[in-house]
Amino acid sequence: MIAERFPRIRVVLSRTSHPGNIGSAARAMKTMGLSTLVLVSPANFPDKMARVMSSGAFDILDRARVCGSLEEALEGAALAVAFTARQRDLSHEPADIRDLACEALDVAAGQDVALVFGNETAGLTNEEVMLCNRLAHIPAEASYSSLNLAAAVQVVAYEFRRAALALMQAGGDACDASAGTIERAPMDDVERFYEHLEASILRSGFLDPKQPRRLMERMRRLFGRAGLEREELNILRGMLRAWDEGGKGLKGRTDGS
């Protein structure tokens, strides 16, 4: 089970300042059986300290992919989870990481999952969180909530391992009975949907570019929480096209059926 699903789970570290933390994160991943590491604009990588701190997890470092943007790092993923310490205004509702690990493993039965961790000091930017479709916190003390980056990776990887072990014990049954039958929309397709939606409501006059009032952020939150399926996305895109064409597309379809 672990062997099947874990390769579909990538750990994404965005703008990591200290290469030692990349090494420590690789070690944390390896202890729990995760092996796919993606780095977005790391300050220093490859780096000797990364190797030292990895405690021999060289295979993960050697195969780590370096990207220039989070969009690139998320390509092909159907579920991207943003890990943050702070509660954010109007952002996605945070999921419990234990439930989320179970859900993500269901997705990983057939599609790719990204676990996204931000910079050591600043965490993930709002823009980065918005590129993900889920938000999760590790429950921590309100007055001292910032885990070390590699420690956060360790806890999350640990929860994924526990979820995978529970899955194995259940004889390979998924956490959710509907798993495998649902195909989630890939992240890049969801991004194109958001672009389409924004263009569409701009054109329709609903979105006032002078007063956007975080409308797209609200939409991202809504659809991110829902976890769009591929088929649903196709339907939504079809709807947008129909509106864009001012009813012509719908008319055409009605005529043809």
Add this chain to the structure above:
Amino acid sequence: MIAERFPRIRVVLSRTSHPGNIGSAARAMKTMGLSTLVLVSPANFPDKMARVMSSGAFDILDRARVCGSLEEALEGAALAVAFTARQRDLSHEPADIRDLACEALDVAAGQDVALVFGNETAGLTNEEVMLCNRLAHIPAEASYSSLNLAAAVQVVAYEFRRAALALMQAGGDACDASAGTIERAPMDDVERFYEHLEASILRSGFLDPKQPRRLMERMRRLFGRAGLEREELNILRGMLRAWDEGGKGLKGRTDGS
């Protein structure tokens, strides 16, 4: 709930080589609300690297108690859990850390709990494990099972926090319905029982000092797993005294009743 029980939970780091790991462990504890740190013969402490790596968890470092032996560090604890990566021959059966966190919180309602972590490279010695009454593993990859010390503290502290939060949600009900009604035997009393038992079976001839065959280790495993209550310990000590006296004590009691 956390405020009540967490002060009764101490993290014990035995023979830590790198002071930076002590600092990282303090940070990991603080994020989860644990604050009592005990150090057994640390290589360097206090130390600047410990402060740097603690990321501001100075309160924990400043109040850390330094002991010369694990026995001293465990004084007054009713439950001591040894964390190890390796499976050990004939040692205590490892508990699941999730179940164990729940059980330990029950104990912490009225008595002290120690979470014991060994040296970074060598882990806990067999003698150290034997001084504890429970053994626990963090489930990890068999081929790469050694978590960084602070990462292990982070995962364990996280599980304790989750257990405490679950307890709060349950309205303060303990994990186990019998919690609070059972008083566990303090570790030092249990140690004195083992000494008494060993002396007693040596005297009786059952234990051959030339061929001890790990008999005391087996006894520690048995009673450790059972989790001796104070009252049970009193009974056992009474039994030993009676045997030591060759039936005289028993006779006297029978006469007196």
